[in-house]
Each structure stands twice: as structure tokens, then as C-alpha cells.
Amino acid sequence: MPSTPHDLEKRRRRSLGWVVFLSAAALVFDGYDLVVYGTVVPVLLSDPDQLGALTPAQAGRLGSYALVGVLVGALVAGAVGDRIGRRKVMLVNLAWFSIGMAITATTHSVATFGLFRFLTGIGVGALVATVGAMVAEFAPAGQRNRYNAIVYSGVPAGGVLAALTAITFGDTLGWRGLFWVGALPIVLLLPLALRFLPESPKWLVARGRFAEAEAVSARTGIPVPAAEPVVEDKVGFPALVSRRYAFPTALLGLMSFAGLLLTYGLNTWLPQIMGEQGFGKNSSLTFLLVLNLAAIFGGLLASYVADRVGAKRVVASTFVLAALSLAVLPLSMPAGFLFLAVALAGVGTIGTQVLIYGLVSNYYPTTARAAGVAWCAGFGRLGGIVGPIIGGVLVGAGVGGSTAFQLFAGISLLGALVTLLVPRPAHASSRVAAPSTTTDRTTVAA
Template sequence: MPETSTVATPEQDARRRRSIAWVVVLSAAALVFDGYDLVVYGTVVPVLLADPSHLGTVTPAQAGTLGSYALVGVLVGALAAGAVGDRIGRRKVMLVNLAWFSVGMGVTATTESVATFGLFRFFTGIGVGALVATVGALVAEVAPPGQRNRYNAIVYSGVPAGGVLAALTAIALGDSIGWRGLFWIGALPIVVLLPLAIRFLPESPKWLVARGRLADAEAVSRRTGIPVPAPEAVLEDSTEEKVGFPALASRRFAFPTALLGLMSFAGLLLTYGLNTWLPQIMGEQGYGKNHALTFLLVLNLAAIGGGLVASYVADRVGARRVVATTFVLAALSLAVLPLSMPAAVLFLAVGLAGVGTIGTQVLVYGLVSNYYPTNARAAGVAWCAGFGRLGGIVGPIIGGVLVGAGVGGSTAFQLFAAVSLAGAAVALAVPRPAHAESRRTDLVPGEVRSTVTA
């Protein structure tokens, strides 16, 4: 089966750009609601702590635990998606979990007790975890060569963008629609995103080739313009024919997989810890409710801009060094947050903390998405998202314990700074990827490779 190449017509090239744009837009939009779910809980924590008429009495320690229930669900969802995503495909996992997540958010809005609220936070988290674990694999497999970190950063910037949406919505509408209305907004994907995804989201041709479905890959390529990679470029990295999590446990990937998991653990501990407790900590330092929510807004807006700039650099110098640098930036900014500073300097420090924490995690997903071959990519991103969520579970709990003990925000920020430095050290220890897909020159835009029978 020799390989032939053809140059795409302008129409085919336009179709390819349009198809990739749909993948990026739909993936980013899905993650906007992941970020919305993350931050909207932080915006309602002060309400739940102050008024027991909503769910009953909620202590700071309980609030931290409730914040962690969704993250346990994310862990379950990510690992489940990793177990099946490399076998059944990226598209099916995304469609199912867009609906799953939306139903969970809607039902959460109707809960009347702490127990049921926590249960459906867990349920919602399963859908979130599956989406986070899948979109990185899909985007990495359709993104143009040399731009994968940038495309992944655009998609995963949906998480802080969702945080911005949640903060703005809480400031503008929180008093009028209440916390239940804020959660109902999170149920919108089943109405606005799922129909579009069913119509426009393609399967990954690279995944189809990895599963030996060459005819299906060609059909997707003809419809979308997304090129089909040469089979030998994908299949020679079968990792002894292991697929998914067994491939991660192979001798070649076991050590870097452990390090990538620890790196994501640090990034998500910082991301969830700050998003859950920053409004409350700043409120205790004398800032009013809207001021405290504005800190969340600055944190997530800076993460979007900083993450995109850093991803551009990562495509040129390598993601590992950039991730280590942004972790160090987080440590420096977090260390100075408890200090008495003018408002402008304080907001700058919060913005740099957003780049170094949430922005770093955006880069981590890009690094992991491009680290593994096709037969293990979804499992690798799932491991990163799933194991990392253990850090996301620990972060809100640590914040809750410290706030409940009356220690204040200073200790929490110092602890988060230490975690940032540890994350930088782990990032530098990750070995370079050695699989063939990372060494080959991918197809240039406009080139479509197909296999024909001689």
C-alpha cells in the first residue's frame, strides 16, 4: 500500500480551516462551562456560609469539602474517559458528556440540602472530567503542525474564560437570580452546544488510523479537509500494541507519566484553591463583596492573556521550560499577596498569580496532549486531568481548614507559593518525548496524504 500525496484545492483548504475552527470553538466553549462551574461555586460560598436558609448550616470546612465533591467527580470522569477514549473515539465521549454535565448543573440548582448539593456536584464533575480529558487529545490530533501548544492554550483558556463569565454573572445578576439561577446558567450547553457539536464536531482522522479504520479516516478527511497522517507515522508507535492506560504503564512512559501527574496536581491545587477561597480571603482582609469578586475576574482574565502568550513561546522553545517559568512566577506573586500594597499593585499581583496558576495549568494540558502517541493520548490527558484533580480536591480543603482555624490568608498564600516552586522543579525533571510522532514532520497545511492500493 504505497502512499501518495495530493495538494489540496483552495476549497479543500478552506474546508480544513473551517473544520479545525469548529473543533477549537466547540472544545473551548465546552471548557468555558468547566471554568464557570469551578468559579461559580467560589462566588456562592460566602452566601452559603452566611445564610443557612439555602441548604442548612455550612461551616468553612464543609464549604471546602463541598467544593471537593465536584473534583472527585472530575477525577472519576477523567479516568473513565481515558479508559474508553482511546478505544471508542473522541467525538462520542464529548457528545455524551456535554449532556451529562448540563443535566448535573440543572439538578444542582434544585437541591435543598447539603447532602444532595454535594451529590450532584459530584455527578456534574463526572461530565466535566470527561470533557477536560478528551478535548486536549482531539485538538492535538487536528491542530496544524507547530501550533499545537497555541491551539491547546486557546481551547483550555476556556476554563479561565468560564471563570470570568462566572465572576461577571455573579456581580451583575447574583443578587437578582440568586445562587440557583447562577447554576441554571451552567446547564445551557445541552441547549446551545450539544446540537452544534452533533452537527459539526468530527472524529479525529489520526485516531481512526491508529485503530486501523483507514477507510473511515479517508471519509472524514474528504468531508472536513483534515489530512490523514501516513499510517506508519501513527502505527509504529503502538507501544507493544498497548492502548490507553496500559500504554502509560509501559517502561517508556511510566516515569514521565508520574511526573506529568504531579505537575498537574500542583497546577490544579493552585487553580482550585485560589478560585474557591480568594473572594473569602480578600473579604476577610477588608474588601467588599464586589471587590472580592473582582479579584476573581482579574485572576482569570490575566490567566487567559498570559496563557496564550506563554503558549506562543512554548511552540518555539518547548513547553517544559515555559511551564517551569510560569510556576516560579506564581510563587513570587503569591508570596507578596498578603503584603500591604496599593490597589493597583495588588491587582497586578493577582493577575500575575492568575498567569502562574491557572495559566500554567493551561500550558500543562498542552504539554501532555502533545507528549503521548495517538494510542495513549486520551489516557495521558485523562491521567493528567484525573490525578491532577486530587490536587484540586486538596486545594479547597486546605483553604477551608486554614480559614476555619482563623489563620488568615497569609498562611494559605505562602503554602500555595511553596507548591508552585515544587511544580517548577517537577516540570524541569520531565524527560523529552521520544515517540516517533513527535519526531516526524507533520503534514503541512494544504497537503492531504492518502493510501491507495497499488
């Protein structure tokens, strides 16, 4: 018996819900991994019995090892994701990431801890690079920034989870127990992903696999899209360095570099800096909680605006918001204003990075989308590597938080400037909206 339009729509909504839920849940553990290290840095610095004697500068470098792994994982995922599909990359790396977190929890030296932070980062990078392409290809036109923000809000949500877990159970679980929590995706998410995560029909069409796209569509209710106009005959990374995309690719990479430098720098060192300013352990961790909670809600609100006015304008504005809030953080102010400044900094740093992923995932055609997001996540992670190192050097030198916050504010302004220089997508002028759909403002106005 043929499916009715109502049945197809119900199936489509259910399939989209699974894609969004599984993608967001995977990134929750990415965010958890990001912030959990910041929550245990004070313990590792104060207790040499854990991994050995550790200086602030060494802790900053140790925090960067996972980010080197993220860079490698993102670039590898970008190289293969546009060729083998989104689903396979996600399944493999859910398992990879979980195993890496579990082994990290068992390490007893700085060297082995750093090694497995690097290996865990490979799985994180592959997931971050893949979910953006996946969501962009399943989300309805005109709502892609919103769905992207929902999914990438998993990163600050994971930060909230890490901060709450550390505040509530840190003394009970210890730092090893906090890392064991990060290994849960292999038992909580992987079985669900194997059952409910479909391959992207849009990717299948782009690869000429029309029969498979029809089969996925019949099973999930996701419509088979029309083939995109061919504006670039290269696939994956070669398309990014073509004459058409080379300049915007460089700018988008610099935007992500700035966004992730701010994100990782603050998440790694905010508790330590606030602790040195006289706040207790739980109060310092509460700043992390506020930073990431504000990023979730602020990022979602900003994505709603981005679907209407274009992501580029909103990203530039949130970079400026970050600069203003970071510049006032060193000032003496009542606690309420201080928490407000931290919240606005969360929107302008972590929230901005959420929006950048949305802009990038809709900037490139399907045949280069995973590579584009991978470039954004991978090159951006170089900024993520630099951020904790800068914080570690400044804290170790006794300069204090004021200089760090002022430096981060300057980087935010540079991020806003780079964003304004990004040109209109090359394929936007060739895209024709279907008569029954709304024009994709994300693509046209990115």
C-alpha cells in the first residue's frame, strides 16, 4: 500500500529528529571533553601524585594535545567524508572517541596522558567535522542555521555537563572518574546510531547513487533532492583550494581559528584565573557553567536571527560582543555584573563558533561540504591549541587574568573584521529554489 503524504511527513520528521538528536548528543561529549580538562587542571597542578609534577605552561601544552588530535581527525574526516559518506565516519568515531576517553582515565604519567588525549582528539575532530555536513543536508531550507545551532549547542551543553559533574561529583569520582563519564557514548549512542542514523540522500545523489538515495528516502521519508548545479568539478579538499573557493576558504579558516582560540582558551583557564582573583573552587567552576549555558541559549537565539538576516552579519556582531565583554572582565564590579559579563563572553566566543560552523556548512556545495566543515574544524583547532598555551604562559608568568582577557578581546575584534571580508558563496547565484520551498537565506546571505 503506497505511503500517504501524511505518513511520509511523519517519517521525515522522525528521521530528522534522530539525525539532530544523535549529532547533538555526539557533540555533547565533544564539549564534555573540552571542558573536563579545564576542571581537572587545578588538581593536576596541585597534586604531583596524579601524573607527576606539572607547571602551568606544561598544563597548557598538555591541554593542546587533544586539539592536535582534533586537527588530524577533522582533516582525515574531511578527506574521506565527501567520498565514503557521513554515516560511516560518525559510527567509527563514536567508538574511537569513547575508547580513547576510557584509556585516558587509566593513565599514570604525563606522557601517556598526553598521548591518549591526542588519540581521543582524533575521534572528536572527525565527529565535529561530519555532523555539520550531515545536518546541513537534512535540515529544511531556511532553517539550517537554527538546526545547526541546536546540534552544535551540544558542545557548550557538554561543557555544562562537565562543570556540573565536576562540581557535584568531582570529589567523589576524582579526575579519573570524570574521564570515565566521557566514555559513555559507546554504550549510550553507538547502538542508537547503528539503528536510526541514515545516510544523507543529498550526498548519495551528489555521488550519483540515485537508487540508494531512493531507498533511503522510502525508508526515512527524507525527500530525494534534485542534483545541484555543477559549479565545481572537484570533490573534497581540492575544491576548497580551487580558484573559486581558495580566498573564502582562507577567511573561513581564520574565523574558526579565532573562535576556537577564544573557546578553548577561556574553557581551559577561566577557573584558574578566577581562582587567582580570590574565588573559591566551586565559584570558579560556576563561571564555566555560566559561560557555557549562556553560549547555548545565546547561540540558539543568534541562529534564529541568522536564518533571517544571514549568518555573516550575526557572526561579526557576536565577535564584537565577545570583545566588549572580555574587555570589562578584569574590572572590579559586583558579582551580578561579573556573571553577566561572563555570560556575554560565552555568547560571543563559544556561541560564535556554533554560528561559524553553520555558516561554513552551508557555504560549500555538497561535494565539498564535509571538507569545508573539516577545514573549519581542523584549521580552527590550531587556534584551540594556541589558546590554552597563551593562557598557560600568561598565568605561569604571573601576569594575571587582565592581560589574557585583553588579548582575547583584541582577537575577537580581528575575528569580526575577517568575517566581514568573506564574499558571497560562489554557488549561490546558480542555485534555484524550488517553487514550493523558501529560498535558502543561509546560503544566499551567508
